[in-house]
Amino acid sequence: MNPIELLSDDQYTLVYNALSFGTAVMLGAFVYFLTQMNSVAKQYRPAVAASAVVVGIAGYHYYRIWDAFGHGHMNEGYRYADWLITVPLLVIELLIVLGVASDQRKKLMKTLVPATVLMIGLGYPGEVAESTGTKWLFWVLAMIPFAYILWVLYGQLQAAAQRESSAVAGAIRKATVVLLVTWMVYPIAYLFPVFDDSSGGLETLRQVGYTLADITAKGLYGLMVLGIAKARSDSAA
Secondary structure, three states, X not given: OOHHHHOOHHHHHHHHHHHHHHHHHHHHHHHXXXXXXXXXXXXXXXXXXXXXXXXXXXXXXXXXXXXXXXXXXXXXXXXXXXXXXXXXXXXXXXXXXXXXXXXXXXHHHHHHHHHHHHHHHHHHHHHHOOOHHHHHHHHHHHHHHHHHHHHHHXXXXXHHHHHOOHHHHHHHHHHHHHHHHHHHHHHHHHOHHHHOOOOHHHHHHHHHXXXXXXXXXXXXXXHHHHHHHHHHHHHHO
């Protein structure tokens, strides 16, 4: 069943406007991050560049989702294609800005990047499945790499906070909260069709929830990464 068929006129308008808003925020953030490249020390510019790439890719996919939605189709494939590219980049930019040593960063990337790909890849079959059992199965499977990623990143964030100045440590603690709270939205919203696959209200909440979580995890998080990079740059000056 096409999820759009579940929505009332008001619910359709809300989701449509949320997708439009997501598109505008992502593309606006893309331009902003490009203008901030030279505001941080050279070693942190790749993290800001990664932020720009993340929101740029997200902006393109949100435009495609929004356009398809306007023509009566909800293509979750665009959302998962976006996540498949941007989530590994979010992990990489965080490791860069945290100042993780090069050899340790390469070691972490060899496990974290495949884990992100596995997480997204396992989530998609459950997202598009009709069977509740299938949705639960792939949710449980995807939660295994999801939990591993959060555990490793939380440890790295805490370690970085302990070795930095108070200004940098404060920015890192805020980023930790955003990371943990925002990422928990995804597995919860994923299960809404399991709870009730005929509710237009839950489908609306799911789509708006995904959109706001993406804005936070990519746009706001990118701003926080930029803030950490600036604080680290000032500390090193």
